[in-house]
Amino acid sequence: MYNSPIDEIKNRLDIVEVVKSYIKLQKVGANYRALCPFHSEKTPSFFVSPSRQIFKCFGCGEGGDIFKFVMKIEGVEFGDALRILAKRAGVTLKKQDPRLRTQRERLYEICELATRFFEKQLEESKTGKAAKEYLLNRGINEASIRKWRLGYAPNTWQALLEFLLRAGYKKEEILGTGLAVKKPEGTFYDRFRGRIIFPIFDLNGQVIGFTARIFGEKEGEGVAKYVNTPNTLLYDKSRVLYGLDKAKLAIRQKNECILVEGQTDVIMSHQAGVENVVATSGTALTPFQLEVLKRYTDNLAIAFDMDIAGDSATKRGIDLAQMKGFNVKVITLKENSDPAEVIRENPEDWKKAIERSLSILRFYFENVFSKYDPKTPEGKKEISHILLPLIKKIPNRIVQAHWIEELARRLEVKVEDVEVELRKCALTSSSQDSISSEEKKEISPKSRKEILEERILSLILKKPSLISLIKESHFSLFSPQAMEILKVLKSHPRSSEDLLAIDGLSDELKDFLNQLAFRAELDYDLLSSEGKITIEEECEMCLRELHTLRIKAKLDALAKEIKVSEAKRDFERAMVLSHQFNELTKELHKFHEKKEI
Numbered sequence: 001m002y003n004s005p006i007d008e009i010k011n012r013l014d015i016v017e018v019v020k021s022y023i024k025l026q027k028v029g030a031n032y033r034a035l036c037p038f039h040s041e042k043t044p045s046f047f048v049s050p051s052r053q054i055f056k057c058f059g060c061g062e063g064g065d066i067f068k069f070v071m072k073i074e075g076v077e078f079g080d081a082l083r084i085l086a087k088r089a090g091v092t093l094k095k096q097d098p099r100l101r102t103q104r105e106r107l108y109e110i111c112e113l114a115t116r117f118f119e120k121q122l123e124e125s126k127t128g129k130a131a132k133e134y135l136l137n138r139g140i141n142e143a144s145i146r147k148w149r150l151g152y153a154p155n156t157w158q159a160l161l162e163f164l165l166r167a168g169y170k171k172e173e174i175l176g177t178g179l180a181v182k183k184p185e186g187t188f189y190d191r192f193r194g195r196i197i198f199p200i201f202d203l204n205g206q207v208i209g210f211t212a213r214i215f216g217e218k219e220g221e222g223v224a225k226y227v228n229t230p231n232t233l234l235y236d237k238s239r240v241l242y243g244l245d246k247a248k249l250a251i252r253q254k255n256e257c258i259l260v261e262g263q264t265d266v267i268m269s270h271q272a273g274v275e276n277v278v279a280t281s282g283t284a285l286t287p288f289q290l291e292v293l294k295r296y297t298d299n300l301a302i303a304f305d306m307d308i309a310g311d312s313a314t315k316r317g318i319d320l321a322q323m324k325g326f327n328v329k330v331i332t333l334k335e336n337s338d339p340a341e342v343i344r345e346n347p348e349d350w351k352k353a354i355e356r357s358l359s360i361l362r363f364y365f366e367n368v369f370s371k372y373d374p375k376t377p378e379g380k381k382e383i384s385h386i387l388l389p390l391i392k393k394i395p396n397r398i399v400q401a402h403w404i405e406e407l408a409r410r411l412e413v414k415v416e417d418v419e420v421e422l423r424k425c426a427l428t429s430s431s432q433d434s435i436s437s438e439e440k441k442e443i444s445p446k447s448r449k450e451i452l453e454e455r456i457l458s459l460i461l462k463k464p465s466l467i468s469l470i471k472e473s474h475f476s477l478f479s480p481q482a483m484e485i486l487k488v489l490k491s492h493p494r495s496s497e498d499l500l501a502i503d504g505l506s507d508e509l510k511d512f513l514n515q516l517a518f519r520a521e522l523d524y525d526l527l528s529s530e531g532k533i534t535i536e537e538e539c540e541m542c543l544r545e546l547h548t549l550r551i552k553a554k555l556d557a558l559a560k561e562i563k564v565s566e567a568k569r570d571f572e573r574a575m576v577l578s579h580q581f582n583e584l585t586k587e588l589h590k591f592h593e594k595k596e597i
Helices: 005-012 015-020 066-074 078-089 103-124 126-137 142-147 159-166 171-176 244-254 263-271 287-294 313-323 339-345 347-355 360-371 377-392 397-411 415-424 448-462 464-469 472-477 480-491 496-500 507-530 535-567 571-594
Strands: 026-028 031-034 046-049 054-057 151-153 180-182 188-190 195-201 207-214 226-228 257-260 277-279 299-302 327-330
Touching: 005 066, 005 078, 015 031, 015 046, 015 054, 015 066, 031 507, 046 507, 054 507, 066 078, 078 103, 103 126, 103 151, 103 159, 103 171, 103 195, 103 207, 126 142, 126 151, 126 195, 142 263, 159 171, 159 188, 171 180, 171 188, 244 263, 244 277, 257 263, 263 277, 263 339, 287 313, 299 313, 313 327, 327 360, 339 347, 360 377, 360 397, 377 397, 377 415, 397 415, 448 464, 448 480, 448 507, 448 535, 464 480, 464 535, 472 480, 472 535, 480 507, 535 571
Parallel strands: 257 277, 257 299, 299 327
Antiparallel strands: 026 031, 031 046, 046 054, 151 195, 180 188, 195 207, 207 226
């Protein structure tokens, strides 16, 4: 028997499998590593420990157990993370537990109930049946209608609202899902009326919003063709990709994600057997969407219209994807057609178009040269004006040289002339402008002192006998938290497992010790594999540097005081301080000469 659902979930789920469902992990010894999903980095510093069932990023500092990971990556509170993991583990949670009845869960319940309402209307109401016939005629089959849970919103003002109120939900809660609209005078009405409903799902397959297409008598009367859920607590269009919940496995298997514009394109592609497809739902690619996709693949194939001559949102999204390290290709379709239309005519044509996709630079070249005449001065100017900024962004000099030569050859000019114009060319800032202020935040780096402290502690936890290197005079080198741990270890050397078994330790301190022990395993494996220095020598080096940092900090403080005294013409105090400065300098010099700690 388990003491709580939390213990049961932890026992049933492996953190490696959970993390692997979000990001790509690489096995390294007994552990796993990856690029951190919580900050931008080029060298992997995110690790997962199967034995300890924790994760830790040694770049940004994020770490914890399976619940902390889901809370962080899904952007939810504990109750929602518990519910997500319980569903995955097959653990039944007691409904009456007040901690689980979060505001978010109430909104999830309303969205789910509304989806069922819309599904029933599609199957049973007269106009709903006509809407279903329309979908079938558009090529969406019965299985796809059920799989994607398509529905119909009746053309009345409060049908859904009254249904949800009868189910026990409050008007303000329904408003919070975006399903209702509040008039200035305080009355409420349904947002979606007389429309075919496409539910939008999160990564766990839960409904979080809706797209609604007009259907019936209002179609063509100047009414908006599509109406979408506004941003809510559950739904943010800049963070969601339609169909990703159903496509993520295929994306990982094929190591490529195909991006289309509309929901129907996604549904038809999956129906045709091409399941690594998601939709941006008419918005430009955002940094958040790209971060999510990066968990599954580095390869994108774009299948919608692009105006490469203009400063389009699509082009900015592609620039941003390239900046984030994606390999981008373009799927070209016949003019004025979209994937859904191509698939309806012949699914094989869609598959062939995917196979014929062009690298982004090749697409740009072919597109531009088809629009402008490379034989005329005006054509050469327009072509170079569009292509040079794109070539300049290529980070690999060899690849860049290839495209410089290609441009020179096709324009029938000298390579040197292209290189001259390339140097004049300024990189466009459109992709930089696309990055939100939140994305531009840098990780606050740990101080050198904090890094050294953690390394010393982790090494001692791995090899408790190293505590003999720490003398009482060293305690002042450490922070209060580190000092307390060292004092406990000094009185009774023990491993991290024994230390964690001590009664009375706070959860915060246990988490800190667990992560230190994980760090120790990684450091020990690295030192053992390199074989250059022993673990004892590494610990001594860290202690020496910690001591050096303290002396240098004192020297910096004295130098500032000397300047202040001289500015005040207090030369007597300046001389005293200078003497102290010289003595500390000698101490630092002797310390390095003796190499003692």
